[in-house]
Amino acid sequence: MNRFCLAVTFATALSCLSNSAAMAELQVGAAIVDVSPIEFPVLVNGGMTSKTAKQIKTPVSSRAIVVSDGSESIALVVVDSCMVPKVLLDDAKNRAAKRTKLKPDHIMISATHTHTAPSAFGALGTDADLTYIPLLRERIVESIVAAEANLQPARVGWGSAEAAEFTALRRWIRRPDRIDNDPFGNPTVRANMHAARNPDDVTGESGPEDPELSMIAFESHAGVPIAVLSNFSMHYFGDSPPISADYYGLYCNGMQNYITQKYPDAKNVVATMSHGCSGDIWRRDYAAAEPSQYSTIQSYTDALLNIATETLDAIEYDDADTIEMAESRFRLNYRVPDQQRLQWAQQIVETLEGELPKTTTEVYAREQVLLHDLQSTEVVVQAMRIGDIAIATTPNETYALSGLKLKQQSPFEKTMVIELANGADGYIPPAEQHPLGGYNTWAARSAGLEVQAEPKIVATAMRLIEKVSGKPRRPLGQPNGPACQATLDAKPFAYWRLDDMEAPIARDSSANHRDAIYEPGVVFFLEGPASAALTAIDEPNRCAHFAGGRLRSGIGGTPHGYSVSMWFWNGMPADAREISGWLFSRDHAHSTTQFGEHLGVVGSGENAGRLVFKQGTSDESLVGSTVIPRWTWNHLVLVREGSNVRVYLNGSETAEVQSESAAPPHPGLEQIFVGGRSDNDSNWEGRLDEVAFFDRVLTDDEMKRIASH
Incomplete structure (x- = not known):
């Protein structure tokens, strides 16, 4: 190859690299299109039965952001609607693709879930409003087309803040003696929305919250905001009368007003609020002693915006080299x-x-x-x-x-x-x-x-x-605080941290690979004891909530004794039943025998709220002296050494329960049950965490370090 050819080839390569670099430049455009109905009355869904609206309280919109690097383009659209069906959205995507450079499978369209928008989807007692649907579809398309037309060079940034006081679990677990009926006349309702209006009816929340308020923000190379996509897990506030964009619309308008006041050149900035995972979430915290101070939709939105604008101001922007x-x-x-x-x-x-x-x-x-x-x-x-x-x-x-x-x-x-x-x-x-x-x-x-x-x-x-x-997912698991490390250092037979996110496997955190099995009736990833000794200070410890199910495992024989360490949180009122719940049981499945051993908390009677240890089928039992309040975290260690039984509570050096004359543990009992008794009587109703089983007797020093918090 001669020098001329080499030069041409080199120049061509440089040109390709230059073009590639140019093509990789991030561009962003955004637009808002009003999707409010123009014909009334209009159907409104979000309730059990059908209703209509005759006026607009606040407009409902389609807010679109198009992001491109020259070779790939994606559209992010959020529509003020309760729900929008796939068939309508697929139609809108195909129509938008014909009028833009976007591909249908590179368009995301989501609904805010306002319960005061025109009905685009038939659900429960409300049909879709067939007059409104064509208008909604066309306006969604218009927002995408307009956003693409506004593309300009941009940079992107990420913001995240905790907004726990604005979101809470609305689905609570009912007591087993207060199960409700479903619409088909069957007593199946162990958990339901807003069941905690009467705290005596429930044992606790049915899952975790996600308090993160996150946002993706775009600005021009001159530092002028172009668009902000927020995301928050809160079902809806509730507004009246319809038509209304609920707090989502107020939040977006408030964010835009804040930005335009701070950046006068950002006249066309678009702020949008997408719906985070909120199927079991609402704004009222039933666990709080007092109702939220944000009793109106405006006060709620304004307070949330205070967090959001501070988060926005702290965002650092950069170029994005990849869009996929x-x-x-x-x-x-x-x-x-x-x-x-x-x-x-x-x-x-x-x-x-x-x-x-x-x-x-x-x-x-x-x-x-x-x-x-x-x-x-x-x-x-x-x-x-x-x-x-x-x-x-x-x-x-x-x-x-x-x-x-x-x-x-x-x-x-x-x-x-x-x-x-x-x-x-x-x-x-x-x-x-x-x-x-x-x-x-x-x-x-x-x-x-x-x-x-x-x-x-x-x-x-x-x-x-x-x-x-192009990367694998991160493994699940919490970091080990000093108390967890002390548990591991004591060489447990098995250690179930109960930080799992699904059934049926409870992962063993020891090196022994002795996973246990969750039975139906256990829910996951709730907040456990708030102790930096258990996990990282900035990360909540996680636990499981037991609602009739148990954790079960085989342990083999332990003829010389054993120890059990665990955290527990009782969800049952003291007067609900004779035994609030059994925490630990070692016996043959489906029965209680003369050799079995069971540890729990007393329910009604003069010993209500105290630990109880029972061996065999006799009526005799050992009862502790400390009353354990409902809905509080406590730690116990059960030590079984020959005929000696000791139970320590919350790190005390004095045994809460003690006996020197119990029958020795039977070596043939090779199953243990956590969160219930072997015969499924009075199973635990509440949270459990950090369960460790040792096939030996722990020393006093080991117990002290494990119980530190």
Whole structure:
């Protein structure tokens, strides 16, 4: 090859590199289009039965952000709507693709879940408003087209803040003696929304919260804000009358006003609020002694904006060298009625004679007929990255736990999870929540997908995040605080930290690989004891809540004695039953024998709230002296040494329960049960954490270090 050819080749290579660099420049455009109805009355969904609106209190909008690097472009759209069905969104994506350079599978459209927007989706007692749908579809398309037309060179930044006082668990677990009926007349409701209005009815929350307020912000190279995409897990505030964008609209307008006052050149800035995983979340904290001070939608929004604007001001911006997006579509089955329920439903629907249902029973009867006709549906899951920021989506009302699963495992520390995106496929409780029942599980188009829908959708989103990142997911697990390390240093037979995120495996954190099994009736990843000795100071310790299920494991024979260490939190009122709950049991399954040993907390009577140890089937038992308050964390160590039984509470050097004349432990009892008795009588109702079993007697020094907090 001559020098001229070499020069041409080199120049061509430089040109390609230069073009590649130019193509990789981040560009962002944003736009807002009003999607308010123009014909009234208009149907409004979000309630059990149908209602209409005749006026607009606050406009509802489609807010679009288009991000491009010259070779790849993605659109992020948030619409003020309760839910928008996949068929409508697919149509809008295809129409937008014809008018832009975007591909349909590179467009994400989500709903804010305001319950005061025009009905775009038929759910429960409300049908979709067929007059409104064409307008909504066209206005969504217009927002995407306008956002692309506004593309300009930009930089991206990430912000994150804790906003715990603005979100809380609304789904609580009911006491086993206060189970409620479902719409089909069956006593299945162990957990339900707002069940904690009467604290005596419940034992605790059914899952964790996600208090993170996150945001992705874009600014021009001149430092002028272009767009801000926020994300928060709070179901909705509630506004009246419709039509209203709820707090989402107020938040977006407030953010835009703040930005334009600070940056006069940012006249066209677009702020949007996407819906985080909020299926079991609302604004009222039933665990708090006093109601929230933010009693109005405006005071709530203003206070949340104070956190948001401080977070925005602290964001540092950078160039994004990579834009990627991946999508998966697959079918899921509905939980269709059996023949008996279908016949019951059809008889009720026939009496409606084409009219909309007016009672809860009529609503759910009609839903059974509709699910029977549908049988299955296609769902859409997406993941995308903008530089070192990831976004994952679900087409559902997803529990906070589902979002935490993705955030905890994502290869990106900066990960946002947007729900009700690309479809309106209803609630997907984690699989272990289904046996607890409640509104979120009652089969309907708004909650009708198969029991395994949540793990399948979360697994798909996680796989897509891995795909766009090119990296594997992060392993689950909490860091070890000094008390945890002391437990490990004592060489436990098995150590279950109970920080798992799903059933059925309780991971053994010792080196012995002795995983245990969760039975149905256990929920996961709630906040455990607030002790820096257990985990990192800036990371909450996690535990499991037991609601009728147990943890069970084989331990082999321990003829010379054993020890058990655990944290416990009792959810049962003292007068609920004779034994509030059994914490630990060693006996043959399905029975209590003369050789069994059981440790629990007394319920009603003069010894209410005290530890109790019982051996065999006699009526005699050992009772402690300290009354343990409900809903408080406590630590115990049970030591069994020959005929000697000792139980220590909260690090005390004096035994709370002690006997020198108990029968020796029977070596043939090779199973233990945590969170319940061997015969399933009075199983634990509350939280447990950091359970360690030792096939020997712990020393006083070991117990002291393990109990430190």
